[in-house]
Amino acid sequence: MHATVRKNAHSLLAEAYVYQYTKKSIGLRSLQLSIQPAMNMKHLLLRVTQGLLICAPTLLPANTPNILFIAVDDLKPTLSNYGDSITQTPNFDRLATHAVTFTNAHCQQAVCGPSRASVLTGLRPDQTKVWDLATRIRNELPDVITLPQHFKVNGYQTVGIGKIFDSRSVEGPILDDPESWSRFIQAPANPNEELGSLYPEIVAKVRAASSPATTHAEEMGLRRTIGGIPAYEGQYEVSDEAYLDGRIAKTAIDQLEELAAGESPFFLGVGFHKPHLPFIAPKQYWDLYQPSDFAPDPTRSMPDQAPGYHYQPGWELRNGNYADIPPLSSPEVIDDALATTLIHGYYACVSYIDAQLGKLLDTLKNSGAADNTIIVLWSDHGYHLGDHGIWCKHTNYEQATRSVLMIADLRGPKNASEYAHPVELLDIYPTLSQLAGINPPDDLAGSSLTPILNGSNTPIKTAAVSQFDRKFDGRKIMGYAWRSERYRYIEWIDRRFRKGDMSGPVVDVELYDYRIDPNETRNLAHEASHQEALYQMQQIAEAYKSAHGLQTSYAPKSQ
Template sequence: MEKRKPNIIFILSDQQRADTIKAWGYAHMSTPAMDSLVEGGMSFKNCFCPGATCTPSRAAIFTGMYAHNTGTYSFNQWGHQRTWVDDLADSGYWCINVGKMHFQPRDVSGGFHERVVVENPTSVGNWGGNGDDDWGKYLSFHGEERPNYRHQSDPEWLEKWQGVPWHLDEHLHSDAFTANAACGWLKARETDDEPFFMELGFPGPHEPWDAPQEFVDLYEGIELPEPVDFPSDLSNKPPQQAAIRAFHAGADHESRIDMPNAELDDVMRMRRHYYAKISYVDQQVQKVLDTLKETGHLENTIVIFSSDHGEMLGDHGSAYKWLMYDSITRVPLMIKDFRSLGESQESDDLVSLMDIGPTILEMAGGKIPTRLEGRSLTPYLKGAACKARTAVYCEDNYQVMRRTKDEKIVHYIGATYGEYYRLDEDPNEINNLWDDPEFVARRKELQLATLDWLATSSYANYGYKTESESDGEYGIRWHGNDAGIHGDNYKPKDEKMEL
């Protein structure tokens, strides 16, 4: 009898730092569901995102290509791009998205057969969609509205530091709605004859940090880690860092937060509510795991958990994202195969969320298109010897990051300044050595290495590589070319450039 293909669930939280999993050694956290994925699973302790904000990171993750090849550096349109979900669907998987994907425009299929769309809790407007998203409609069915514009209606908004306990019935919370929708879909699924892939995108812990009060109470009276390099005048950092901080202090949006005037007590309040929201997301993850077990799906399911990027949380005097500190670019990644449970494993090798697509396609028994720049992580799951990456990369707006185990360089496009850190000596990225005469030569070597990566990646992926029906090789097809005209440059489908 042919072995059944596994169901695959990719759980993607939003804006979750890597140092928020109790089972990873962060004792202040309360994350029993995430801990259960660590137990008997594979933990990747050095996983990095390809974009420092939601849209660029998700576009890179799901297209399998970096921003310099897709043009998605910020809040750009990317819903027209082909995703590896399309490839998974073509291989026979039923694909469903429940929750946040951050497509632009919002309501495209993106390769999914079904979608339950949930955007940010305070998304003003419809994000390029047709009316409100599914969660917004659910609120309206219950006589409620999205909690927008509180920065205008609440005179104490700035004093709350985005910590606002949920004010409506719990089932109306966007994270609860997302989990409940996923559980409802799993309960309604009657057969495992056709394998399924589910992207389960929780809106949390993206701000506002609005977990119910009982989750905030979990973090009262316990010692929490303080922010690094706080307060910081950012005097040896590129000017964009102070500009971002000032922008959020004056923004006409609910993300408004006055970090230039924050005191330590303010930041610790912020942290308490942020951790509470992670614990609330954790509870929702547990609901889904319980439903998988109740419906009999769990024994043939692989669960992958990660987040699109992290959160500054007061480090270096900043909040949110947009920058290339590890607080933002390092994210949790756990993979647990419930078909063959074993001992807990972990790896400190550098990996990237660009690896998610190739990993899932290989798990599903499908081909990995050469346009995907990541590499499959399945050898790690099998205990095989793996050649570790020497560097990972992240792109966002005006920045390109190259990070190795011991060094990080951040190139600011069009600027003479930048960031260079010796992580082996300065893991908190406090001492920017960009202009230090002792390290200028080394910094230039790393700039050249970054240029080489960009050139190689651009050449390898200047358009979409598709499999030619006639010769079984991958050629270049410009996206949107309905004639399907191929370029002259081909490479064998099993050959892949080492980037």
């Protein structure tokens, strides 16, 4: 049973945490955590006493729920509980028997760093100003209270394992975001593995390099130095723990058992790396499928009448990191045989992650803590597998923004249901806060999904909003996508967003109708048949822009 007092004076002395409320960039969320250096005991006691006066222990019921927070990298809804007839994901099915599966959930920007920054702060990319893989969250918002930090401040043991934040958005893969976690744990290394691969030639090349890679940038540089690594690997009959995600699962199991036996409620964040490139998984997961199960996507070209700059030719896949993939500089293309193998590898990785999920669910059940735990499982964005001639993410199209989101509140009866109205990943923060009985920060951009978890099927918003930038006439512009239950409307706004400009003309628009064109083959924005739908979606867009201080005029160059 959980202790009713979340943080006592002894633990404050041990950690020397002083919580100081300030009135900086984001109002009530500017709760700043400073970790004090070594000091004499008299001064330490004084500071701890001040801390206790400022942030007294929170008294919450002993049945305050635990949170199991599972993030999966690059996972589109290629899951059996989302209707995929090829995939083998029995443990996602198993979770779905207890969960609400959100079938129209969308990320706020379809790339790892910005999406995760949005989820974990509850703010949109235009608020975090994390639009890329180089900007650190706390360089822009030094006093922001992240989701795990919010639970930590309220007395939870917060433990992070694997990829929760993108390491480039925080203090790197070792420290992560210290303010967020009671402890952040690295899964152990496999001495036979380098750059995620067991391929002997790759291991030998890496070990012949002058120095090991310790950051993401160094790893990318090392990949190119050795001529690239395989984009897929599935020939080795090894245990799950031979690769990183198996070791993340094992580490998470150990922590889950320890936390479940403790007195404090816990927030356990577990982040899996697959199915992110390279598509590497033990052979048994590749063997779940036959090559004949897969075929290249039939939609090989961009939507008719779509602006050409929205296209991306597979930057991440073809950037020179992968030895067996034609680089962007090459006239070669990804042929059908290679495309089929890549899709096979993606599905193998999805099944590999499904097995790791099953281990976590088994451990939670056996721990005795399941009936007082809330599970949220989410992916940071979707993924293009060759549709529209696009690979990876980095667009405002459906395959990039549509994400996996499942929430299971195990404290009550099974609640297996689907919710098809639009929701956003940044809705996770207010939802978990409300479910845990913790007052959420007042400036969150999302909406609580608790009415849906309680059985409501009423829409909570008219559209989910995503964004991504593009080069246009030699400069960066920002594209915004509004996804309703039926339509996707995209505006490309010519504004200098990195300079803080909040106004500019709309230079292009796109409109897609999933009822008649589920594969986005034609931009319908200028079709007479869809002018009423265009008007309705523009009204939704105008309301959003007004609420967020964006001023635009309509001057699409394609009209």
